[in-house]
Amino acid sequence: MKSIEVVAGIIFFKNQILCVQRPESKHQYISKKFEFPGGKVEPEETKIEALQRELLEELNIIPAIKSLYLTVEHTYPDFKVTMHGFLCEVDSKALSLREHISQEWLKPEELNQLDWAAADIPIVQKLQSNH
Template sequence: MIQVAAAIIHNEEGQLLIARRRQGKSQAGLWEFPGGKIEQDESIADCLQRELHEEMGITILPYESFGVNEHNYGSVEIRLFAWKARYLGGVIELVDHDEYRWVFPAALGQFTFAPADIPFVERLMVGADQV
């Protein structure tokens, strides 16, 4: 099972950062909360800070767990750790994605998310856990 971290990043307006996987990547065309694989002996917070710097050129501050979801994609099974994070700065430059948006939680349903992210999307949309 692959250990993966996802950042539920919010800005000062309460919007969340979502990104669409580019063609040629697994889950291409689907939206997700950005993140990546957790390296051996790496904390989730360290993974998210590294991945968001590498993949988007931004600085974030992960501060609280939002939950864990396991999903079997058939060829690979992942354990996805979602963490809330604050956007601290940087200009977004996409590497693994072809588009990004800042959206309010209520608008998340307008996007087609990767299956592993859906439980987090649903929680955010009903307001059970405000970011």
């Protein structure tokens, strides 16, 4: 089974967190699910460099990346993912959705209103338990 290493941005604007919705996929378990934006770490990159690149590519933003928040290991039906979630801050909600189909800015206690990708759920739970 393939293993991939990814980074995700837990992007705060004041007390709200950016949640983005994946497009439709042939894989039902991730199709149209919400996630924290990010993507794969390339071989020559650090985790921070990968997150900066992915957030610029996907959302056209350059947030302040603060610290590693949680690393999640999850096994989907056809691959394993190790996801490093980083706390980030932006000073504006302005962004461009280049790969996702929608966005929500929610307070931590509101996050469970969304249908999250399984690998993102431990981050959602930790964010909610800290508020």
